Structures are given as C-alpha cells and as structure tokens.
Amino acid sequence: MTSLQSAIRGTRPLTGRGGERRPGPVLFLILLWLSLVVAFSVLVTLIITIVLEGMPQFTTRLFTEYPASSPDEAGARPAILGSIWVIITTAVMTVPLGVAAAVHLEEFADHRNWFNRLIELNVQNLAAVPSIVYGLLALAFLSLLGVRDKSIVIGGALALSLLILPVVIIATREALRSVPMEIRHGSLALGATPLQTTWRQTLPSAVPGIATGTILALSRALGEAAPLLVLGALVFVSFDPNGLLSGYTTLPIQIFGWTGRPQAGFHELAAATSVLLLGVLLAMNAVAILIRNRFQKRW
Amino acid sequence: MTSITARKGGPGLDPGLPASPSLRGRRRPGEALVRLALRVAAGITVVTTLGIVVALLVPSLGFFAEVPLTDFLFGDRWAPRFADSSFGVLPLVTATLWTTVISLVVAVPLGLGAAILLSEYASARLRKVLKPLLEILAGVPTVVYGFFALQFVQATVLREWLQLPTGAFSVLAAGLVMGIMIIPTIASISEDAMSAVPQALRQGSAALGANRMQTTVRVVFPAALSGIIAAVVLGVSRAVGETMIVAIAAGNQAVMVSDPLQQGQTMTGFIANAALGDSRVGSLEYDTLFAVGLLLFCITLVINAISIALVRRFREAY
Numbered sequence A: 001m002t003s004l005q006s007a008i009r010g011t012r013p014l015t016g017r018g019g020e021r022r023p024g025p026v027l028f029l030i031l032l033w034l035s036l037v038v039a040f041s042v043l044v045t046l047i048i049t050i051v052l053e054g055m056p057q058f059t060t061r062l063f064t065e066y067p068a069s070s071p072d073e074a075g076a077r078p079a080i081l082g083s084i085w086v087i088i089t090t091a092v093m094t095v096p097l098g099v100a101a102a103v104h105l106e107e108f109a110d111h112r113n114w115f116n117r118l119i120e121l122n123v124q125n126l127a128a129v130p131s132i133v134y135g136l137l138a139l140a141f142l143s144l145l146g147v148r149d150k151s152i153v154i155g156g157a158l159a160l161s162l163l164i165l166p167v168v169i170i171a172t173r174e175a176l177r178s179v180p181m182e183i184r185h186g187s188l189a190l191g192a193t194p195l196q197t198t199w200r201q202t203l204p205s206a207v208p209g210i211a212t213g214t215i216l217a218l219s220r221a222l223g224e225a226a227p228l229l230v231l232g233a234l235v236f237v238s239f240d241p242n243g244l245l246s247g248y249t250t251l252p253i254q255i256f257g258w259t260g261r262p263q264a265g266f267h268e269l270a271a272a273t274s275v276l277l278l279g280v281l282l283a284m285n286a287v288a289i290l291i292r293n294r295f296q297k298r299w
Numbered sequence B: 001m002t003s004i005t006a007r008k009g010g011p012g013l014d015p016g017l018p019a020s021p022s023l024r025g026r027r028r029p030g031e032a033l034v035r036l037a038l039r040v041a042a043g044i045t046v047v048t049t050l051g052i053v054v055a056l057l058v059p060s061l062g063f064f065a066e067v068p069l070t071d072f073l074f075g076d077r078w079a080p081r082f083a084d085s086s087f088g089v090l091p092l093v094t095a096t097l098w099t100t101v102i103s104l105v106v107a108v109p110l111g112l113g114a115a116i117l118l119s120e121y122a123s124a125r126l127r128k129v130l131k132p133l134l135e136i137l138a139g140v141p142t143v144v145y146g147f148f149a150l151q152f153v154q155a156t157v158l159r160e161w162l163q164l165p166t167g168a169f170s171v172l173a174a175g176l177v178m179g180i181m182i183i184p185t186i187a188s189i190s191e192d193a194m195s196a197v198p199q200a201l202r203q204g205s206a207a208l209g210a211n212r213m214q215t216t217v218r219v220v221f222p223a224a225l226s227g228i229i230a231a232v233v234l235g236v237s238r239a240v241g242e243t244m245i246v247a248i249a250a251g252n253q254a255v256m257v258s259d260p261l262q263q264g265q266t267m268t269g270f271i272a273n274a275a276l277g278d279s280r281v282g283s284l285e286y287d288t289l290f291a292v293g294l295l296l297f298c299i300t301l302v303i304n305a306i307s308i309a310l311v312r313r314f315r316e317a318y
Helices: A002-010 A017-021 A023-057 A077-108 A114-126 A131-145 A153-177 A181-189 A194-223 A226-230 A251-259 A264-295 B002-006 B029-066 B069-074 B090-121 B124-139 B142-161 B171-195 B199-207 B212-223 B225-241 B244-249 B267-276 B284-316
Strands: none
Touching (some): A023 A264, A023 B124, A077 A194, A077 A251, A077 B029, A114 B029, A131 A226, A131 B029, A131 B225, A131 B267, A131 B284, A153 A194, A153 A226, A153 B029, A181 A194, A194 A251, A194 A264, A226 A251, A226 B244, A226 B267, A264 B124, B090 B212, B124 B171, B142 B171, B171 B225, B171 B244, B212 B225, B225 B284
C-alpha cells in the first residue's frame, strides 16, 4: 500500500510551479505549515509542562512506594504493577482471539455470505464505539455473573480486551492482505492444505504487520482509563496486585485520582506519573514504528 | 480432480500405467476443528455487539419504567442524585455539543491543513518523518490530555494569560485540548482520501495551467470530499465519546451550558463521575448510567454508520 503510494509519488510531475510565487499560494502553504506547527507546538508544550511539573516528584519513590495521604510519601508502585497485570492479561486474551478472527475473515470466509459480511460491518462499527461503553458492558457482564467486587484484574482486562479487539482484527487483516497471493498459491501447489498454508506461510509473513498493530492496540489499552473508571478501579490500593481476581489500579487511573486532589503536591505526582506513562507509550510506539519500517517485507 | 479419475482407463491412456494418485489428501478432522474455532473467534465480535446492546438495554428498560422517555429526552434539569430528582438529559447533551463543536473548530482546519500538506506538498521523505510525529498526538493518553487541559490550558492560558472570567473548569479548555487530540484522526483519513485521488486529475489540472493551490482546492479537495467528510464525521464520533478530558477539565455540574467559559457535564463525564460513587446493581442510579450509555451508544452508532457509508463511497469512486 505505502510502497504503491510512494511509487506514485516518485513519478509525480512538477505541477504548474509557475504561479506558485504569488501571494495567494504562498499564504496557503504558510497556513498549511502553520496547522502542523500548531499541533506540534501543543505537543511540545504538553510534554514540557508535564516534565517541568513532575520533575520534583520523579524519583525512585514513585516506583517503590504505595499511595499515601501525603504527596511526599506517596508512590505509584501498585499502579505500575496493576498496569502490568492488566495489560498482560489483556494481551493474552486479545491477541489469539483477534488474530484467529482476522484469519477467518481474510483467509477462509466467503464474503458473499451474509454472516461474514455482518461480522465485517460489525468490526468496523465496534472500532468506533466509545471506550466508556465497553466499561458499561463489562460492568453489566460482571453483575450478571454475580461478581460483587468489580475492580478485579480480569474484569478490567475483559473491558480493555473487547475495546482493542476490533483494532487487532483490522490490523491483522491489513497485514494478511499484504501477503501476495503467489505465496499461498505456491504452498497450495506443493500440496499443503489451506490451513497449513496459512499457518506455515501466510501468518509468518504477516507477523511484522500483526506485531505493529498489536503493540499499538496494547499501548492504547495501557493509556485507557474510562472503562476501568466505570468498573470502579479508582480505589486506594496499598498492596501489590497478585492475581487475576486481585484488586488493582492502573497508571492512568492513578493519574486521574491525583489530578482530582486539591493539594499541589498531588498534581506534581500526577505529572510525574504522566511522564512515566508517556515514556512507556512513546517507547511502545517507537518499537511499533521500528518493526513496521525494518521488518516489513516489500514484496 | 474428478475429471482426472473419470478419464482413467479411457481411450488414449495406456492401461499399463499405475493408477493416478488420489489428489484429495487424507481427511483431516483436526483442520475442520481449527476452522470452526476460527469461525467462532470471528463470531465473538458479533456476540460483543449483541452483548453491548443487551447490557445497555436491560438496565435502561428498568430506568424507563420509572422515568418517562419524553421526560428523559426533553427535560432540561439533570439532578439524578437529589431528593427532588429530575432526569432531563438535555444539560448533558448541550455540554457534549459544546465540547464537540469546540474540538471540531480546532481539529477540522488543523487536521485538513496537515492532511493537504502531507498528501499534496510533502516529499516521501518528509512524510515519513511528519506522519509518525502526528501519530504521537493520537498516542498521548487522554488522561494526560485532561491533566494538561486542567493545569495548563484552563489555569494558565485562559485564566492567567488571557484573564478570562472562568472558574476552575470550563468546556472551552476541554474542547480545545480534545480538538488537538482529534487532529490525527481527521488528518490521517482525509490524507488517505486525497492520496486516493488519481494522478490524472492533478495532471489535467496542471495542464490547464493551474498551480498547486488551485489544483488542491478546486480539484483534489472536491474529488476527495466524501472521504474528508467521513474523516470529520469520525472526528465527531470520537469527540462525543471522549471521556477522560471532559471528566477532568469540563467540570461536573450538569447545567445547561450557554457560554463556553462555563463548566458543564457531558454524557461521558456523567457516566465517569457517577461510576465513582458506588451504585448498587438494580438501583435507579445504576440504571441511569446505562440509560445515558445507551443514548451515547445510539448517537455514535448513527454517526459511525454515516461515516462508514461515506468511506465506502469514496473508496469505490475510482
């Protein structure tokens, strides 16, 4: 897809540059650049203000201590551990399911079948359902099961899992689609069954694309707070979460909690935790982009 | 395959040849099982949707058994927790409308500007640098945006620098920051739409003596219009459903917002805030969450349907 686009771009003719120097077109180009500059300068301002505000509290205490009533003793240890628990559980639940669904839709499903078309339309729709609605869904589901305490790791992971499932499916389908047909035909011609072809040829070829999409989806889940808020994850957690049924809080929820406190010290803590979260997310994004650029094969 | 076996021993074939091997392969019951599993995995997405609908509908029915639908949709006082309770959802809807409109005022021009620059002006190398940078904006967690809106945009920019008469919260600050958040959504989809416009149209325009601005504004932009509208519609959907920024920075007083410097509570803001209090399953308070959630879901569903339809149209145009 991108290679095609850049190929088109490379052969682009120099479209009428003659009139480019008049004030109108120059102003237009300035406005275009301005829109990017505004966006980036807000991003830079955001990062600078958060780093400046969070600096005093960005110490090892943030990683080792539990929340406390005084901002100078409080840390985000349970939130860090909670985020790790929730995100790993989410990944374990989502990735196999999402990849399997995508493989079915892309490799085996008959697109003229109404059921498969319904699924496709549905995935598109699910991708744009507000995240907080997934929180309500998980809340209703847990109530139905009779779970009293809804702020448990598996509940949060369930909500986030459903939230990013469509993202994983869409990304995996894109990755499978970019594997050329010749690979499949070659495998089939050698006598492999369609399933063997998928498992030994198509899927391995699509792994970089799937990995990129999955990492981006997981980074979205890691930064998400709304569904967990609905599930009551905003609690004063002063222990290490230790299992799927354990209570927990996560980094975004902890930031939200500290933001709502009146003391300035807690706002510094919120900023410091934001720096930590942003750092992790940027690292994940960087890894995803790296994989996309380095490992994606050009056929 | 059948044609090969049918001709076995027919005229022209040497009867001395060994029988051709069966090309059917052996039966693989395991494979059928795996394919069934794959089908089930895909089916789970449908189950999720049904789950959402049922999960929202059942408590909502409980809600509407006590509160008439017309009172809910057209009442202008939202006070679900007061003794003298009232369930008019309009205050939540107007606050949502304000934050959505403000965010679009920011995101549409900036997003389209970025898209045009990337699609029509930038070289392949420049695009490779700028696009991931733009995507970082989408990667910032919304709770961090909310913190930024409250601590910097509201407290420092609006109150200190601009000296605006506003309190600790405002829909303006929330909307502005939400607009920044939506820029990548609008930029990336409308860039796809503009890149899909065939090169021949640009060449034709250039051949007639148009410069790049004229080509962009009068040829590429109209040709990509349905895709661009789809991008904007998706932006609307994201703005309506965004929770953390409004929960943090817009305030939580459910009043009819008439001035963007006021604070207000959006639909999502209400759900987030109400969830903080522990509401018992089956209580009216619990049901209220789901009624608002259902309204939110319906609004975004309609918006998404429009967007999907528009994307289909622009994809098939060429």
